[in-house]
Amino acid sequence: MVQIKGLKKSYKNFKVLDGLDMSIGKGDVYGFLGKNGCGKSTTMNIICDIIPKDEGEIILGENGEQIKIGYLPETPALFGYMNGYEYLEYIAACAGYKGDVKKRIYEVLEVTGMVEGGRRRINGYSRGMNQRMGIAATIFNNPDLIILDEPTSALDPQGRAEVMAIINNLTNTGATILLCTHILSDVERVANRIGILKNGKMAVEDNIIDIKSRFIHNSIEIGLKSPDEKTITLLQNADFITNFRFFPQSGLAVLDVENADEGMLKAMSILAENGISPTKLQATSPTLEQIYIQTVSDGGMEGGRF
Amino acid sequence: MKFSSAFKKEFMFFTRTMRMFGVILSIMIFSVADPVMLKGMGALMNTMVDTIEEQSEATGYEIFSEEDKAVFEIFDQIDASTAAAMAVGDFTSTAVIIVLLILMAPSGSEQKKRSIIIPRCAGLTPKMYVTPKFILYPVTAFLSGFLGMFICAGVSSILFEGSFEFTSILLSAVSVGLYIAFVIVLQLTIGICSERPGVAVISVLAATAIIPTMLSYFRVDKFNPFALPSIASEAFVAEIDPVNVGVSLIVTVILTLILYFTTLFVLTARQIDNSGNEAIL
Numbered sequence: 001m002v003q004i005k006g007l008k009k010s011y012k013n014f015k016v017l018d019g020l021d022m023s024i025g026k027g028d029v030y031g032f033l034g035k036n037g038c039g040k041s042t043t044m045n046i047i048c049d050i051i052p053k054d055e056g057e058i059i060l061g062e063n064g065e066q067i068k069i070g071y072l073p074e075t076p077a078l079f080g081y082m083n084g085y086e087y088l089e090y091i092a093a094c095a096g097y098k099g100d101v102k103k104r105i106y107e108v109l110e111v112t113g114m115v116e117g118g119r120r121r122i123n124g125y126s127r128g129m130n131q132r133m134g135i136a137a138t139i140f141n142n143p144d145l146i147i148l149d150e151p152t153s154a155l156d157p158q159g160r161a162e163v164m165a166i167i168n169n170l171t172n173t174g175a176t177i178l179l180c181t182h183i184l185s186d187v188e189r190v191a192n193r194i195g196i197l198k199n200g201k202m203a204v205e206d207n208i209i210d211i212k213s214r215f216i217h218n219s220i221e222i223g224l225k226s227p228d229e230k231t232i233t234l235l236q237n238a239d240f241i242t243n244f245r246f247f248p249q250s251g252l253a254v255l256d257v258e259n260a261d262e263g264m265l266k267a268m269s270i271l272a273e274n275g276i277s278p279t280k281l282q283a284t285s286p287t288l289e290q291i292y293i294q295t296v297s298d299g300g301m302e303g304g305r306f
Numbered sequence: 307m308k309f310s311s312a313f314k315k316e317f318m319f320f321t322r323t324m325r326m327f328g329v330i331l332s333i334m335i336f337s338v339a340d341p342v343m344l345k346g347m348g349a350l351m352n353t354m355v356d357t358i359e360e361q362s363e364a365t366g367y368e369i370f371s372e373e374d375k376a377v378f379e380i381f382d383q384i385d386a387s388t389a390a391a392m393a394v395g396d397f398t399s400t401a402v403i404i405v406l407l408i409l410m411a412p413s414g415s416e417q418k419k420r421s422i423i424i425p426r427c428a429g430l431t432p433k434m435y436v437t438p439k440f441i442l443y444p445v446t447a448f449l450s451g452f453l454g455m456f457i458c459a460g461v462s463s464i465l466f467e468g469s470f471e472f473t474s475i476l477l478s479a480v481s482v483g484l485y486i487a488f489v490i491v492l493q494l495t496i497g498i499c500s501e502r503p504g505v506a507v508i509s510v511l512a513a514t515a516i517i518p519t520m521l522s523y524f525r526v527d528k529f530n531p532f533a534l535p536s537i538a539s540e541a542f543v544a545e546i547d548p549v550n551v552g553v554s555l556i557v558t559v560i561l562t563l564i565l566y567f568t569t570l571f572v573l574t575a576r577q578i579d580n581s582g583n584e585a586i587l
Contacts (some may be wrong), residue, residue, distance in 0.1 A: 059581065070428075141428060277380050
């Protein structure tokens, strides 16, 4: 659906994008991540032809067909003097919508939970309502590609949950979505692919499952039923661990090791030798947050060991 | 996109934000207030002169000479035509400033606030964005100025002695209305092209002050939109050059159209296509 090759963009002397390569397939829910100011919004604006690129190739659609794009900018500015219905009527007119406009307005308002809110003037909306109306306008014309720039930013937890529920519903319809957000749990919930932008280039881009499996597991979690000082000391002083953390309230011991498989065997051996029956024993995979922080931090590794 | 939808959006903005009311009211206020203030000023001056004369008699000292009195008594010589002619100045300066400030928002504010992004991505074209603005606001300003001059002439004829020829009022009204409309079109052009409504207001105010002065310096003070206020004023009190009138009106209309097409051209030229494929946004 979207192929970007060698995209470059500078603002005066500041290079924001320095040869970005990106690939979004049809039906993908692509989580676009990166530090503040790294170029995510710039990339989205370039895809939507809002700002010009300096260099690079952008291919939209497969087999050269034209595609419709719906773009929700961060904190969308709507027409406050209109109510939701009027605003969507205007959007329908902009899009040249050929079908039953009233029916489609009702559909998108229902999807976004704004059937009642749509009767009020937009300048009276809360942030969450504003965001939902923005999504309604973005998806009105059934776009082939939906681009959402920080759709849950500045929302309270309830507002965030409502917006994420809408996005979740959209993903179930098979829409292709490019989602930019800092809330990694949201990305993990809805996205199947992620791309992490660093220094103007794509540092990591793949399916979430493949990325996680590529980042080597090196933590073992051991749940202790009745943790005593002897057990803790035993584990803490084990020669195969690089770091030891113990959480007294949950009785959880986390052992960082060089190699998870080897570490597991040694941990099991120690526990068996000392007659300790753990409530939990598992190698943990890194969270998206850990992968993200490792990737974007200075000196962080990219796409490899973690 | 249907033009009616684009026009409806602009009309909703104009009415619901009370800007239409503000434009009409600010022009109408001057149409009534100017002759009233002039009359009031005359009455005030007469009262002052009477008071000073009484004091002169009481003190035996002549405070005012006959020449001094003549200056104050000038207000007694104002007739309806003069009053209406003097009101044109306020119409085309103070009222215009107020209208420019009221119409800052449609002159680039939407682009500055990025509220046009979602409609643009949905398919809004420069023509459908710009055309309703260039119709609604200038036409409203023209009609307000046009009617305002008729009201001003009517109030002047009630408060002062004298009368007008209908052609004088009509010519003045058309000139004032067209001038205000042209200034609004200039503001829209600068504001939309620069995406800076504040810059547009300042630029237009500067232009309306500097350009007539420059044209006058180079003795080209005819046949242009900035000659319209003079034409409107002279229509009441002097013989006017019909060629100047006709050409100025036509040139103003032509310049208005040029500004409209310039705005369209700039916005269209600014449209970006980053993709190799033709994408419908």
